[in-house]
Amino acid sequence: MADTICAIDVGTTKVCAIIAEVVGEERLEIVGYGRAASDGMTKGVVTNVAAATAAIGQAVEEAEQAADRSIGRAYVGIAGSHIQAQPSKGAVPIGRNRIVSAEDVARVKEAARAIALPHNREIIHVVPRSYAVDEQEDLQEPIGMHGFRLAVDAQVISGATGAVRNLLRCIQTHGIEVEELVLEPLASGEAVLTEAERDMGVAVVDMGGGTTDLAMFMKGSLWHTMVVDVGGQHLTHDLAVGLGAPFEAAEQLKLRFGSALASRVPPDQDVTVDVFGENGPSTVPRQLVAEILEVRAEEMIDLVLREIKRSGYDGLAPAGLVLTGGSAQLPGLRELARQMTQMPVRVGIPASLAKMPPDLRTPDNATGVGLLLWAMHNQWLSGDFSERRQRSPFMERVMRWLKNLLPG
Ligand SMILES: Nc1ncnc2c1ncn2[C@@H]1O[C@H](COP(=O)(O)OP(=O)(O)OP(=O)(O)O)[C@@H](O)[C@H]1O
Ligand SMILES: [Mg+2]
Structure with missing residues (x-):
């Protein structure tokens, strides 16, 4: 039977588990995946171990059923501003x-x-x-x-030891050993960047629900990485506060009618939303919705741009920005980023793998798909996998830690 790899992306808004088989040389075939709404996660880190463990269990179980096998090890994404x-x-x-x-x-x-x-x-x-x-x-x-x-x-x-250990515990409770923790923007980069972009110089910006992760590549290698605590949930939160609407109503409004460029929205369009203090839905101009979103989106792009400059990378990214993550789907965001940065900007969807269901070909799955590619590029191709299997990087870390405890 072919080797199986499993990836678990534990995001702030969703958990996604994907199981793939390595067929032939350097080819992955998806055999099952599962997705569950996240719980117990705030800004990319575990804040309630029991709740996060349950959400992970749901996604893993669904993936295992679809793939008709159980998994014992997984590559797991990690993010958060503690990185x-x-x-x-x-x-x-x-x-x-x-x-x-x-x-x-x-x-x-x-x-x-x-x-x-x-x-x-x-x-x-x-x-x-x-x-x-x-x-x-x-x-x-x-x-x-x-x-x-x-x-x-x-x-x-x-990363902060506490954040790392909490995440490990949530996974290990399901009897799954963590093969490797992988920084989420590195995984996303694997899924959405082309080799030419990595060689030229590019920044991948994964705009998720709770975090915006940045990874910059030059001459094919990682140059710098950073995670900021702002994501799609902040866009929704601003709408909720600005319009006096419940969070869920604001989220639906954002998904259906949102835009990050108010100037692109026709001035005469109105949308309805449930607001506090009214018995029925209230009417608001669609442009107002976009104005609220634009302010926060600008802040997010500005944070990324400032970090790019701070890293000494400015001007070294001729391939520009590749936006990915669920929030990259906000209409107008790409154009806003282009105007603000004066760089080429595109939205990155994950590379297609064999038997990949269309559901996975969306920016919010960049991390999950990227974890599989990371696993293949960094473990399978870098030597004898079966040898590594007996002693995973995680186990090596544990061994090193134990050794440090020994006197002299
Ligand atoms: N079409 C859309 N327009 C605007 N925002 C969207 C759209 N689709 C999804 N989103 C937003 O994307 C976010 C979820 O993205 P994603 O699944 O990448 O996050 P995550 O991986 O759970 O979180 P994180 O990586 O930040 O921990 C949500 O805030 C959601 O509102
Ligand atoms: Mg994510």
Whole structure:
């Protein structure tokens, strides 16, 4: 039987579990998926373990039934504003034969992990930006090169220990071991970016329900990443407060009639919405709805733009922005982003995989589909998977942690 990979995207508004089979070389086939409304999640992090666990269970069970198999391990997305990225360097002597091996690459990444972190934070990823073999710099693939010293320039991505452990617990309660926690914008990038965009320089902006995640790529590698605590729920909240409407009514109004560009909305159109203090629905100009949404959307894009500038990346993203996540579907958002950033902007939908149901080909599934692609690119293709299976990165982390507890 073919190898099975499972991805679980635990978002602020929905949980999505997708099961795929690896068929042939580098080809995934979707065999089942499940989706449930999130519970116990705020701004991308678990705030109620029992509720989040139940929502995850529902999505997983649905996926397992559709795929007609149960899953024991999964790749799980992680986000939240507790995530931080910091640059780090590492270097090691190249082993026997002076030819860089996969083992040397693993060792140099391990060396780059050695950064000072407060005790309440832990490392989620070490993502290489580029490698150097002796004086030859800027290498994307050092394996097979001849030399004496291998160095890496990496991004170390860390998260708050509490947020990490709570998420792990919600998954493990279902008897599912976490193969790897993957930063959500990295997963989304896998699903929606083209290789040409990554090489040229691009920023993927995943605008979800509770967070907006940013990942910038240059020369094919991750340059910088950040998660901000603003998402589609804030757009809805502003409408609810602005119009005096219940949250759910405001959400429906946003989905049906919303726009992020008030100037594009005909001035003479009215829409109805249930408001507090009235017995029946109330009439509001559609342009007012767009005006309220535009203010918040502008703020969200401005935050992203400021972070891009802060990272020293400004002007280095000729491929511009790729907007994804559920909120990227808000009409007018792409145009607003284009006007504000003066960059090329497109909306990213996940790459098509074999037997992929059309329901998954929407921006809000970028993270889920991307987790599968991440799994394939970073684990399957980087060596012997069955060996890794016996000792997952998570287990390695546990082992390292246990080792640290031992005296001397
Ligand atoms: N057509 C649409 N227009 C505007 N907003 C939309 C549309 N469709 C979905 N959304 C919004 O997208 C958000 C959900 O997106 P998504 O599923 O990507 O979030 P999530 O993964 O649950 O949350 P997060 O990643 O922030 O933790 C909701 O706020 C929803 O209102
Ligand atoms: Mg999401």
